[in-house]
Amino acid sequence: MEDRYRTVARGGVYESEVKRSRFLCTLAPADSEEAAQEVVRAVRKEHAAATHNCFAYVIGPQGRLHRASDDGEPGGTAGTPMLQVLLGREVRDTVAVVTRYYGGVQLGAGGLARAYGGAVSAALDAIGTVERRRLALLTVTADHQRAGRLENEIRAAGHAVREVSYGADVTFHLGVPEPEVAAFRGWLADITAGGAACAVEGTAYVTLAP
DSSP: OOSEEEEESSOEEEEEEETTEEEEEEEEEOSSHHHHHHHHHHHHHHTTTSSEEEEEEEESTTOOEEEEEOTTSSTTSSHHHHHHHHHHTTBOSEEEEEEEEOOSOOOHHHHHHHHHHHHHHHHHHHHOEEEEEEEEEEEEEEOHHHHHHHHHHHHHTTOEEEEEEESSSEEEEEEEOGGGHHHHHHHHHHHHTTOOEEEEEEEEEEEOOO
16 A cells, blocks of 8 residues: 555646647546546536547546546547546646647647646646645644643654644644554653643545645
8 A cells, every 4th residue: 555645735727838729637536436527517517618528537546446548539548648647747636637728729639648647736836736645643632831841842853743622631633654553652752741632543645745
């Protein structure tokens, strides 16, 4: 199982022009085929008057589920180049839809492939990607007296803090690489003199701060 992968940072649209044809690349996170298809449907509805709405998506940390569509462009000139960009840049859980408004100039097979693949590549550069890593999900509980210093120490150590909740005690929800859990427990005991509790609540992919 992959322990880390990259995905698009957020949803967004990037527009480019090639020989008077407009290309609008919509990128969005999608962690299932259903979510990806919903984005495709939404773009096709929004741009129903467009000449083509081609798509490609890659689902899962290993990218085993992927699909592409030329949506009427010559076979292999749109969806496949788009998919190749996503796979080549190791972007996962992402859907790309490239909307084309024809500008009256034929691009040829090579020109189409460059235009569609280039639209996805440029959109990824503009919108950006983030890393997601498979981490053990930990809850650390401490009293209010220790909590401020403990939070500073946790963040300074580079651990991914997902949430902090306040009640009778303060609970930190964070992610730690599985091989490092034992070391984290020891570190926590040292800096709190045994005054904090730590529990593991499974694993999940967590988006890391850029």
